[in-house]
Structure formats: structure tokens, C-alpha cells
Amino acid sequence: MQQTKKTYTVQEATKKLEHYCAYQERCHKEVVQKLTSMHMIPEAIDVIVVHLLQHNFLNEERFAKTFVSGKFKIKAWGRGRLTFELRQKDISKVNINQALAVISDEEYIGVFNDLAEKRANSIKEPNKYKKKKKFVDYFLYRGWESHLVYDKANELIK
Structure with missing residues (x-):
């Protein structure tokens, strides 16, 4: 049996995407992917994206x-x-x-220090070098600056 894919008119797709953007902030890429998955043609995608931008659904x-x-x-x-x-x-x-720029340096360092204390206390590893490695890996994976991470590791793990 042939599976028919649902097709949308530009109006239907526009309504659907208005809800999609109103529910949660979206970036252009997510909106275009969503429209592509709805099998919209590139011209329709452009029209809908412009509509969403003009009506402030997409920013x-x-x-x-x-x-x-x-x-x-x-x-x-x-x-x-x-x-x-x-x-x-x-x-x-x-x-x-x-x-x-929305994140102040004080807030940034404050969150880092709190998290570092908690993390250092939660790593149950008797070998200090392995403990340092686990600590450092945790923060580098989460995108914290390496100089902050290494200084903190040396300060907290002795």
C-alpha cells in the first residue's frame, strides 16, 4: 500500500510554523529544517520565513x-x-x-566556582592525578576556558 505524505498549503504551513515559533524560540536553521521535513518547496520556505521574520515570530x-x-x-x-x-x-x-554579553563576568565566575566546588567534592577518586583529569575533562567538555579550569583544579585538588 502506498503511503501518501501529508502536503500543506503555504497558509497551513505558515500557521503551523507560527505555532512552532511561538511555543519556543527558534533559529532560522530549525525553521528551514522543519519546513523541509514538511516537504515544502524552496520558494514556499522563503515566503514563510520572510513572513515569520516580519511578524516577529523569528528573531x-x-x-x-x-x-x-x-x-x-x-x-x-x-x-x-x-x-x-x-x-x-x-x-x-x-x-x-x-x-x-548578557552573562556578567561576576555571574560567570560565581557559577564556575560553585560548580567547581561541588564537582571536586563529588569525584570519588583516590588518585589525585586521575581526579584532576576527571575534573578538567568535565569542565572542558562544557566549554569552560582552560586557564580557569586548570587553575581551579590545582587549587581544589591537592
Whole structure:
């Protein structure tokens, strides 16, 4: 039996994407992927993306700021990881820098220090070199600057 794929008119797809963007901040790349998965032709995709931009459903700067504050507060990602993830979503350098500027240096270092204390206490490893490696790997993976990580590792793990 032939499976028929659902097709959408431009109006239906526009409505669907308005809801998609209203529910959660989206970047251009996510919207285009969604429309592509709905089997929309490139011309229709362009029309819908322009509509979403004009009606403020889609705003890359707003997306970047929301993304950065969420991932920083909830997942405690460092600037390196945040930058990497935004680049993966094709966000412009200007928007990435504006979004990262939302995090104050005091807040950034404060979160890092709190997390470092907790992490150092939670690693149950008798060998101090292995413990340091686990500590460092944890923070580098989350995109924290290496000079911060190594200084903290040497300070906390003796």
C-alpha cells in the first residue's frame, strides 16, 4: 500500500510554523529544517520565513540570548560550548557576541566556582592525578576556558 505524505498549503504551513515559533524560540536553521521535513518547496520556505521574520515570530538575536541564558543557567555551559552550539545553528558572530554579553563576568565566575566546588567534592577518586583529569575533562567538555579550569583544579585538588 502506498503511503501518501501529508502536503500543506503555504497558509497551513505558515500557521503551523507560527505555532512552532511561538511555543519556543527558534533559529532560522530549525525553521528551514522543519519546513523541509514538511516537504515544502524552496520558494514556499522563503515566503514563510520572510513572513515569520516580519511578524516577529523569528528573531535570531532574541533566540541567541534566550539560548545562552537557558543553557548557562540550567546546564552551566561555559562560553566555549555556548559559542560552538550557536555556530552549529548558523547564528551570526554579532548575535553570538551580543548573547554572551548578557552573562556578567561576576555571574560567570560565581557559577564556575560553585560548580567547581561541588564537582571536586563529588569525584570519588583516590588518585589525585586521575581526579584532576576527571575534573578538567568535565569542565572542558562544557566549554569552560582552560586557564580557569586548570587553575581551579590545582587549587581544589591537592
